Amino acid sequence: MEEKPVASVSSSNGKIRVLRTSILGLVIIIFVGYIFMLIMKPSSTYISHFEPKIRAHTNSSFFGAQGTTILMDTFPMLVISVLGSLYLHLGIKYKDGAESREIKSKSILSSWKRPVIMKWLGIVSWTEISILVMFIALLVWTFSAYMHYFFQHMAFFIESENEKRWKSTLSIIGFTLGIIGNICLLFLFFPVTRTSSVLPLLGLTSEASIKYHIWLGHMTMFLFTAHGLFYIVYWALTDRLVSKMLEWRKIGASNVAGEISLLFGLGLWVTTFPRIRRKMFELFFYTHYLYIFFIIFFVFHLGFNYFCYMLPGFYLFMIDRLLRFLQSRQCAQLVSARILPCNTVELNFAKTKGLNYTATSIMFINVPSISKLQWHPYTISSSSNLEPEVLSVIIKSEGSWTQKLYEKLASPFPVEHLSVSVEGPYGPASTHFLRHDKLVMVTGGSGIAPCISIIRELIFMNSTMKSKTPSILLISAFKNSSELTMLNLLLPSSNASYGVSNLELQVEAYVTRELEPQIEKSTPLRTIWFKANTSDAPISTNLGKFSWLWLGLITSLSFIIFLLTMGLLTRFYIYPIDHNSFMVFSYSLQALLNMLLLCISLLVTATGAFLWNKKQQIEELKGLSPKLHNSVAVNPIEQELESLPQQCLSKTTKLHYGRRPDLRGILVEQEGSSVGVLVCGPKSMRHDVANICSSGSADNLHFESISFSW
Structure with missing residues (x-):
C-alpha cells in the first residue's frame, strides 16, 4: 500500500483541526445563548416585552404556539448534538491521520479537577461543585423572579372574589415549583444517554455521569412532589379538593394526568434510595421503567407545547434507547x-x-x-x-x-x-x-x-x-x-x-x-x-464505521420528518378548528397525536439506519475468508x-x-x-x-x- 506523504497528512490534519475548532466554537456560542435564554426567561422584561414579539413572529398556521417553543427550547440542544456528532467524527479521522499523540501538560485549572469528599454527594471535584452551585443559583433565581412577576399579576391566580390573598399565594408557590422542577427535568436524561455526542463533547461518559442523573432525579421529584402538595393544600382550603383532583380539562393543564404522573414518579423515586437499591436491586431495576408512564402522563398534564421545553434530552434518550433495543435483538x-x-x-x-x-x-x-x-x-x-x-x-x-x-x-x-x-x-x-x-x-x-x-x-x-x-x-x-x-x-x-x-x-x-x-x-x-450457532453474530457497531455521522443524520432527519408531519397535522386538522386560539382543540388529543408522530419518525429513521448498516456489515463479513471469520471460534489456544x-x-x-x-x-x-x-x-x-x-x-x-x- 502506498503511504501518503508526510506533508499531505500534516496539511489534512491541519484542516481537520481548524474545522473541529470552528465547530466547537459554534457549539459554545449556541450553548451560551441557550443558557442565557434560561436565565432571561423568568425576568419581567422577557415575559412582558421579548416573548410576545418572538411569539408574534413564530406563530404560524403550521406549528401554532409549538413553533416558538421548538425554536427557542428544543432546536438549540439538538443542533448542538448534531454538530457534536460531526466534531467527534472528525476527531476519529484526525486521530487516524496523526499518531494519537498526547501532550504532557499541566493545566492551570488542574486544581479544579482535584476531588472534594462530600458525605452525601460522593467524590466530586471543585469543578463539579461549582457547576452544581451555579445550577442551584439558576433554580433560586428562576423561583424568585417568577414569584415576583406572579405576585404583580396575582389577579390571574385568584379564582373567586372571596378568596383570600394568602390562599392564592399557595397556588403561586405550587405553580412556580412546577416550573423549577421542569428545569431539572430538562437536563435529567442527558447523563443516561449512552449513545450521544453531548457527553463526549464535555469529556464525560454516561457511566461517569450517573451521579448527575441521581442528583437531578432527586431534585426533580422533590420539586414535583412539593408542587403537588401545595396544590392539594390550596384546593382543600378552598373546599374544592375532590372536584379539582378529578378534573381532566380539555383545555389547559389536566389535574388527573398530573396526579397519575406524580404517582408513577413517586413509585420510581422511592426505590432509588441507596438502602433499597442495594438490597433490592431487581425492584429498583423494574420500577425504573415507570419513567415511560411518568413522561406520557406528564405530556397529557401540560400538553405537547410545554413538553417541547424539556424535549431535547428525552429525544436524544429515545434515539439511544431505540438503537440499544435493536442491537439487543x-x-x-x-x-x-x-x-x-x-x-x-x-x-x-x-x-x-x-x-x-x-x-x-x-x-x-x-x-x-x-x-x-x-x-x-x-x-x-x-x-x-x-x-x-x-x-x-x-x-x-x-x-x-x-x-x-x-x-x-x-x-x-x-x-x-x-x-x-x-x-x-x-x-x-x-x-x-x-x-x-x-x-x-x-x-x-x-x-x-x-x-x-x-x-x-x-x-x-x-x-x-x-x-x-x-x-x-x-x-x-x-x-x-x-x-x-x-x-x-x-x-x-x-x-x-x-x-x-x-x-x-x-x-x-x-x-x-x-x-x-x-x-x-x-x-x-x-x-x-x-x-x-448460526443465529449468533460477532459484536459490531450499531451504525457502522461512521457511527457518529449516522447518529447526527438520525437526529436531524428524524426531527425534520417529525416537524413536517406535525406541521401538516396542525395546518390541515388542528388549525381549521382552533385558528391558533389555543382554547378550542383538546390539549390531550393534540399531545397524543404529536407523541405518535414523534415515535413514528424516530422508529422509521433509526431502524432504517440500523438495518442499512447491518446489511453492509453482513456483506463485508461474507467477503472475508471463512478461516478469518471463524478463526476465533475454531482455533483453541x-x-x-x-x-x-x-x-x-x-x-x-x-x-x-x-x-x-x-x-x-x-x-x-x-x-x-x-x-x-x-x-x-x-x-x-x-x-x-x-x-x-x-x-x-x-x-x-x-x-x-x-x-x-x-
Whole structure:
C-alpha cells in the first residue's frame, strides 16, 4: 500500500483541526445563548416585552404556539448534538491521520479537577461543585423572579372574589415549583444517554455521569412532589379538593394526568434510595421503567407545547434507547469462557475488526435463560487493538444473577451454547493515559477489570506504535488467595507474552484475610469452548464505521420528518378548528397525536439506519475468508493459559499477606511530574485514595475514579 506523504497528512490534519475548532466554537456560542435564554426567561422584561414579539413572529398556521417553543427550547440542544456528532467524527479521522499523540501538560485549572469528599454527594471535584452551585443559583433565581412577576399579576391566580390573598399565594408557590422542577427535568436524561455526542463533547461518559442523573432525579421529584402538595393544600382550603383532583380539562393543564404522573414518579423515586437499591436491586431495576408512564402522563398534564421545553434530552434518550433495543435483538457470538476458582468468569465474545473501543469501556449483558429483563453493566477487559477479533468481560459472582451464571458455566456439565444479548460497548471518546509519566492503579477484587483493559492497551501502544508509555504500578487488594488468579487475566488469552517485557509494570498484590500462602493445590483455570450457532453474530457497531455521522443524520432527519408531519397535522386538522386560539382543540388529543408522530419518525429513521448498516456489515463479513471469520471460534489456544502470565509477570509481582496496602505512604512517595491515580473498588477505598490526592501531600497526583457502581 502506498503511504501518503508526510506533508499531505500534516496539511489534512491541519484542516481537520481548524474545522473541529470552528465547530466547537459554534457549539459554545449556541450553548451560551441557550443558557442565557434560561436565565432571561423568568425576568419581567422577557415575559412582558421579548416573548410576545418572538411569539408574534413564530406563530404560524403550521406549528401554532409549538413553533416558538421548538425554536427557542428544543432546536438549540439538538443542533448542538448534531454538530457534536460531526466534531467527534472528525476527531476519529484526525486521530487516524496523526499518531494519537498526547501532550504532557499541566493545566492551570488542574486544581479544579482535584476531588472534594462530600458525605452525601460522593467524590466530586471543585469543578463539579461549582457547576452544581451555579445550577442551584439558576433554580433560586428562576423561583424568585417568577414569584415576583406572579405576585404583580396575582389577579390571574385568584379564582373567586372571596378568596383570600394568602390562599392564592399557595397556588403561586405550587405553580412556580412546577416550573423549577421542569428545569431539572430538562437536563435529567442527558447523563443516561449512552449513545450521544453531548457527553463526549464535555469529556464525560454516561457511566461517569450517573451521579448527575441521581442528583437531578432527586431534585426533580422533590420539586414535583412539593408542587403537588401545595396544590392539594390550596384546593382543600378552598373546599374544592375532590372536584379539582378529578378534573381532566380539555383545555389547559389536566389535574388527573398530573396526579397519575406524580404517582408513577413517586413509585420510581422511592426505590432509588441507596438502602433499597442495594438490597433490592431487581425492584429498583423494574420500577425504573415507570419513567415511560411518568413522561406520557406528564405530556397529557401540560400538553405537547410545554413538553417541547424539556424535549431535547428525552429525544436524544429515545434515539439511544431505540438503537440499544435493536442491537439487543441479535444474540452475540460467545466463543469461550474462562472459569476462575474465585467464583469469577471471563466471557470471550467474537467481534468484528471494525468495532473499536477505548480502554475502560463497558458493555451491558443480558442472559435470557437467567432473566429476560435484567441487564448488567461490566467493564471490558480486552483491548480492541491488541485483540482485534475478541471482546472480553470479567464477571465476579456477587449476587443472585451472577451466581446463577457462574453455576451454569462452572458445573461439571456446562452448557454447550449460551445465548447472550449485549448493548454497547460504551466508553470515553478518547483516553489520556499517555499524558502522565506514571500510572498508579488501585483496585479491590473485581475492580481490576478496567485496569486490565488499560494495561493491554498500553502493551499494544508500546510494542506496535512504539509510543512512549508511562510506567505502571498496580496495587490490588484481594480477600483470599483464590482471587489472585485474577492476575492471570492481565494478559490476553492469546499471545500472552506479547510486548509485556517492554512495559514498565510492577504489581503489588495484597491478600488481606490470610496471613500466609495456602499450601493446598489451587484449582487451575478452566476454559469452556461454546458451539457456534448460526443465529449468533460477532459484536459490531450499531451504525457502522461512521457511527457518529449516522447518529447526527438520525437526529436531524428524524426531527425534520417529525416537524413536517406535525406541521401538516396542525395546518390541515388542528388549525381549521382552533385558528391558533389555543382554547378550542383538546390539549390531550393534540399531545397524543404529536407523541405518535414523534415515535413514528424516530422508529422509521433509526431502524432504517440500523438495518442499512447491518446489511453492509453482513456483506463485508461474507467477503472475508471463512478461516478469518471463524478463526476465533475454531482455533483453541494451544498453550496452558494459567502458566504463561505467571511466567511473564513473576519478576514484577510481589505478594503481601495479612495486611492492607499503605495507600498514603505508597502514593506520596511516587516520583514524576505527573502521576495519574486510578481507583476502582469498594467505596471506602475510592474515598481513601481521593482524600490522599486532594490533601495536597503531593502536587503531582492526578485522581481519576473509574468506579462504575450505581
